[in-house]
Amino acid sequence: MVRYFIKRLAGAVPTLLIIITAAFFLIRGAPGGPFDQEQTLPPEILANLQTAYGLDLPIWAQYGRYVGALAHGDFGPSFKYKDFTVTELIGQGFPVTLEIGALALILALGLGLPLGTYAALHHHSAADHAAMSLAVVGIAVPSFVVLPFLGLVFGIYLRWLPVAGWEPGSIRHLVLPVIALCLPPLCIIARMTRASMLEVLRSQYIRTAFAKGLPLHIVILRHALRPALVPVAGYLAPAVASIMTGSLVVESIAGLPGIGRYLVQGALNRDYTLVMGMVIIYSALLIAMGLAVDMLYAWLNPRIRFGR
Amino acid sequence: MSKGSIHRLRSNPVAALAFSVIVLLIAIAVIGPWFNPNNIESLDWAHVAAYPSLTGAHWLGTDRLGRDLFARTLEGMRVSLAVACVAGAISLSLGLAYGAVAGYAGGRWDQLMMRFIEVLSGLPLIFFVIFLTVIFGRSQYLLFLAIGAIGWLTMARIVRGQTLSIRQREFIEAAIASGAGTGRIILRHVVPNLLGPVIVYATLTIPQIILFESFLSFLGLGIQEPHASLGTLIAEGAGEMEAAPWILLVPGGVLAVLLVCLNIVGDGLRDAIVGREGAAT
Numbered sequence: 001m002v003r004y005f006i007k008r009l010a011g012a013v014p015t016l017l018i019i020i021t022a023a024f025f026l027i028r029g030a031p032g033g034p035f036d037q038e039q040t041l042p043p044e045i046l047a048n049l050q051t052a053y054g055l056d057l058p059i060w061a062q063y064g065r066y067v068g069a070l071a072h073g074d075f076g077p078s079f080k081y082k083d084f085t086v087t088e089l090i091g092q093g094f095p096v097t098l099e100i101g102a103l104a105l106i107l108a109l110g111l112g113l114p115l116g117t118y119a120a121l122h123h124h125s126a127a128d129h130a131a132m133s134l135a136v137v138g139i140a141v142p143s144f145v146v147l148p149f150l151g152l153v154f155g156i157y158l159r160w161l162p163v164a165g166w167e168p169g170s171i172r173h174l175v176l177p178v179i180a181l182c183l184p185p186l187c188i189i190a191r192m193t194r195a196s197m198l199e200v201l202r203s204q205y206i207r208t209a210f211a212k213g214l215p216l217h218i219v220i221l222r223h224a225l226r227p228a229l230v231p232v233a234g235y236l237a238p239a240v241a242s243i244m245t246g247s248l249v250v251e252s253i254a255g256l257p258g259i260g261r262y263l264v265q266g267a268l269n270r271d272y273t274l275v276m277g278m279v280i281i282y283s284a285l286l287i288a289m290g291l292a293v294d295m296l297y298a299w300l301n302p303r304i305r306f307g308r
Numbered sequence: 309m310s311k312g313s314i315h316r317l318r319s320n321p322v323a324a325l326a327f328s329v330i331v332l333l334i335a336i337a338v339i340g341p342w343f344n345p346n347n348i349e350s351l352d353w354a355h356v357a358a359y360p361s362l363t364g365a366h367w368l369g370t371d372r373l374g375r376d377l378f379a380r381t382l383e384g385m386r387v388s389l390a391v392a393c394v395a396g397a398i399s400l401s402l403g404l405a406y407g408a409v410a411g412y413a414g415g416r417w418d419q420l421m422m423r424f425i426e427v428l429s430g431l432p433l434i435f436f437v438i439f440l441t442v443i444f445g446r447s448q449y450l451l452f453l454a455i456g457a458i459g460w461l462t463m464a465r466i467v468r469g470q471t472l473s474i475r476q477r478e479f480i481e482a483a484i485a486s487g488a489g490t491g492r493i494i495l496r497h498v499v500p501n502l503l504g505p506v507i508v509y510a511t512l513t514i515p516q517i518i519l520f521e522s523f524l525s526f527l528g529l530g531i532q533e534p535h536a537s538l539g540t541l542i543a544e545g546a547g548e549m550e551a552a553p554w555i556l557l558v559p560g561g562v563l564a565v566l567l568v569c570l571n572i573v574g575d576g577l578r579d580a581i582v583g584r585e586g587a588a589t
Contacts, residue, residue, distance in 0.1 A: 071548040140571045144543075163550075245523070275439075279435055283435075
């Protein structure tokens with residue numbers, strides 16, 4: 001298990017390096033620069049600025065410097081947010097993004113798995129059909145439609161929850177964004193769980209378990225759940241990716257001070273270091289999630305653990 | 309598509325209903341402007357942010373600048389659907405070509421090409437698309453290309469899997485024996501036999517593309533003013549939610565209905581052809 005983990009971890013490092021390299025040259029290849037403004041700067045000042053940020057060096061030298069600094073955990077200074085380093089900006093916003101993202105993921109799993117299992121157990125019942133019809137809606141309707149709609153109903157008409165804004169430690173401000181964010185992955189997880197559970201429930205050993213008189217919850221928890229979870233585990237990395245992308249818009253609609261806004265803004269402003277920092281954070285998270293999924297697979301399926 | 313699968317699709321009333329709703333929406337988007345007295349750009353200063361009313365001058369109300377919301381929503385639908393068709397065609401042809409070549413070539417080439425797909429789908433592709441739209445300015449052709457670049461990975465995988473099994477069949481052997489070239493075999497013998505699963509997956513790609521396009525437009529990276537897509541209209545409406553909720557609800561509702569129906573039709577098609585139920589997306 002440990003060897004397997006180390007092997008996968010070793011494979012993740014070059015992937016991250018490729019992403020960093022591609023992102024670096026893509027954003028540098030974009031026309032325009034971080035110091036383009038309404039009125040053009042005098043050439044002396046521009047030259048000074050470029051020297052100060054090392055932009056006058058050849059691109060390969062800049063790349064070397066950037067990766068070198070990165071190896072020491074230094075993301076560099078932001079070009080647009082003067083007096084802030086990228087590490088500071090991300091350090092301020094990331095806890096918020098992580099909080100709503102983690103809550104959304106937990107909620108999606110915590111509701112999706114039981115919902116899917118319930119639907120599978122009551123196959124072709126009214127509850128099954130209702131849940132699966134709702135799931136289609138939840139998958140199809142994007143969070144940037146759901147969230148304003150929820151805000152309209154619960155914030156403006158019913159006045160139960162704030163429409164937007166954020167206060168440190170306040171749960172009420174997070175309710176609507178988290179719901180909007182978790183809805184698509186929740187519905188997909190529910191559907192996947194139902195499908196794989198249906199398949200597992202048809203197998204012989206489940207019939208045996210029932211035949212020897214085990215109660216339902218034991219059959220489900222001890223015998224059916226683990227194999228039924230395999231396809232759901234495979235969906236975890238895409239789920240995290242979908243929550244990340246969703247948080248880009250959800251944070252801006254709900255006015256949350258997370259890091260979502262930095263990606264688009266940074267790319268538009270040609271804030272090279274900020275964009276790079278965002279790409280690295282997000283990619284590292286995704287890769288870590290992929291690793292976690294591999295480990296989960298190995299735990300769920302002994303053939304992977306002991307084979308190869 | 310076999311006769312049985314057509315029958316199975318016909319006997320699915322929900323999918324049939326969803327399909328008629330889509331046809332109706334497309335028809336309204338295309339012919340609606342002839343019935344609407346208001347055009348897209350004219351500003352009606354007498355009715356700024358007016359309520360929807362079927363008896364008034366603006367059936368679905370107006371926005372902050374007095375533009376007719378019905379006309380704007382219709383334009384948004386046309387743009388979103390057009391993007392979906394173009395980008396869908398791009399992702400379909402790319403995935404079809406790549407998957408068919410990889411599957412037919414087999415062996416080392418197949419492994420290499422699939423390894424590439426694997427690496428690409430491990431990347432957070434959406435960030436690169438955001439990059440690309442920023443880098444190449446606001447050219448809308450590039451937007452289509454970028455969006456088309458999303459769907460083709462899964463398409464290529466599906467096509468490749470099917471091709472691998474088709475390659476084993478006798479008629480391919482017969483084609484080789486009768487001296488047909490590789491290109492001809494792929495085009496004339498492999499691709500036509502792939503159409504079933506390809507159509508299914510393409511129908512499932514269309515709503516994803518519409519979703520992604522409106523997502524980009526919502527962020528301000530996609531369709532630009534004065535043009536509108538459903539995404540830009542929703543972004544506009546979300547800002548006016550408190551005073552004039554219909555500016556949000558009209559395009560938001562249209563997008564929701566469109567996506568739900570497209571998904572239902574896609575699922576129905578898949579169930580009809582693949583014949584398994586409720587399978588994972």
